[in-house]
Amino acid sequence: MKNFIKIDTLMVREINQMAIPMLFNSVIGMLIGLIDMAMIGRISLEAFGAVGLISSTINSITGVLGAISIAFNIAGARCKGQGNPCGLRDIFLTGSYLAWIIGLAFWVVCLYFGTPLLQYGYGLKGNILKESVNYLHVFSLSVGLNMLLFMHSALFKILNKTRYLFIGNITATITNVILNYILIFGKFGIEPMGVKGAGIGSVIALTLNLIIYVMIVQRHQFVSYGILSIKKFVAVGRVLINDSFPLMGQEVLESTILVVCINAILSRIGVLEVSIYTFLLGMMNILLMPMYAYASTSLTFVSEHRGKRDYSKIMHIPRCALRLALRWCLSLGIGIWIFKYPLAHGLTNDTDLITHGINYLLMAIITYICTIPNTIYKYSLQGIGQEKWVFLNGMVINILGILLIYTLSNLINWGMLGVYMGLCVTYIVLSVRHYRRYHHSMMAFKY
Template structure:
């Protein structure tokens, strides 16, 4: 029994830890990108912030197709159907390329109108935003391709490739960011546009790593493919997953930020600081959630799936607790990395205990949610997410009026806790 548990733990760790390192590198990728531009030009930094927010949001939303692909790919792996598994890869990659190319065309045609007429930007910041957006639109296509490659190798239980790819992409991106933004190492100075060029070059390098391993180790050559049956199955999963992400990551966040914006400047700053720290702390949950989903589908046995779910949940909570303890004992190192405002650090440290509760509950929530989506209950997750996300705004608003920032965090805790309880009993019901 102990030996069996060790095997499952090793299996999960072998898949989850490279994914976690991949997430950390991606976060570093984004932070350094902004930092390099920020040191070059304040206006450029502001412009990149606006343009990149649109790019990242749309990339995340469109990239949900990779989650649908992961579910279908894992099922085919569990059936040992390598022919259909490889065929599905070609179909999903073809669709992703088509979506990416369509976005590039839309961005090039309507990008200028978006920033000048919709965002009302003028002068230098408008020029910087449009220039950066035009070039960065290509990263949507490249990121979609990267997501699909990542899922393919995850289902081959070879997540190290994703880490190597991201590492290469990050190093090359940083080199070309510095070279092209500042005109170093014999390159022409492109300013803000240089950061966008650096991102594109870095992502291309990362994709070349995937292609090299794909051809050399798996002997798979990509061919454009449109298969009606595969596309139907894919979009049957993609649509509810897309709406669930839209409600949770866009609608709920927008309504929440509307409540936060009513607070004092000091409270808003604390919320943003704690949000930045929290987004780093929660990374293990995303890594273990994706791993547990993939493995649970591949092994396709209730007893094994439950063991994987239990181990993944325990390890995630353990890692997040360790990260929280580190932050508690090193506030100047962690909070101080983002801001030098002593008053803000002190204020945020005092209410960090609420963030700890939120992230521990959220980590369990992410794993249970992914598990349910993986075993065919994505519509149930969509329904619960929609109901709880929208109704929770009522009590979050009420608690914010009574207790300010603390009230908002208590409201979020209630939101996550209700979802965890519902998902827990749903999984229990499915098992019975």
């Protein structure tokens, strides 16, 4: 019993050591994002719409391509557990090369074909087309830069050096705010650049962040940068991309298809309901920040201990991460409920939206608390090589969940209540499925 308590205490300390800097990163990123949007909103309605459209599209693409860094996180942590630093270096360099190649290719495509893509793909014209093109030509560089940042972030997670994420991120984000203020509004003798200035500020800040990460890696000799042979790059790259596909599919399913389907269902109920869902989702994103930090930590530690074949510890890691995530998220949920009116007025000044949105806030909090076990065990399953099962299982359950949401909200006419009840049931089913799969996989590994 004493040994178990000692192991559990050490595990809590290790998990918190990695997760808490990532949590602070998320908080800073969210605050800076709100400040950026407030600045852009003061330019014009077209500028606000252009930046919102381009940034959301590019961030979605970056999220999907970021699956390469998750695949590196899994494989790299396994190499660390196996005591294979050369394998870790090869995978890191291969992922970084892929980030450079994909990022440059995406930027060139946007540079030469950005205008017709926005004109015919999104139906933009006039001033909003001009603003969108100006922003796209610069901000499209962020895809490659973010992919490289994801690779370095994954390296710091593998080595349990996440405090360096905080150092790089806070320096870059403060720089981003200062540059955006100078370039957007034209200060210190610089001509006002509007949305183009916002794009330039963001790209410079990301570049600075990357430079800081590279300097940290070189100074502490975490890995040695260098050139891989074409043969090794192709061999490792093929494995890395193959491992990334199920993760990309999962990202597309959850971040694109599921969101589009729910918005389509809500739009059939009414415009107010779409606004309520978006409004409450903003609050829930605050609630769920600890969940993603602890889920990512669980994935890294599970992959590492799988490499060590320490299956007894692998059983306890997600359980410990879940307990810590629930503690944070429940505390935030209570805080959101207590300060719901000040928080709501900080997000919008529409009194009708606030009044109706608050009516569904408690249901939204309960619903999204139910996704915490689902996410922790989903990431942990990916850490033991179950990416394909997670994707296929998620696809089936989410399709059934969409049908349930549509039935409850539109056919039975429960409206918003039906949407949240359907989501809640979907998350509970996914949580149970992921937990059971993880438990059975561990039993199979153990025996």
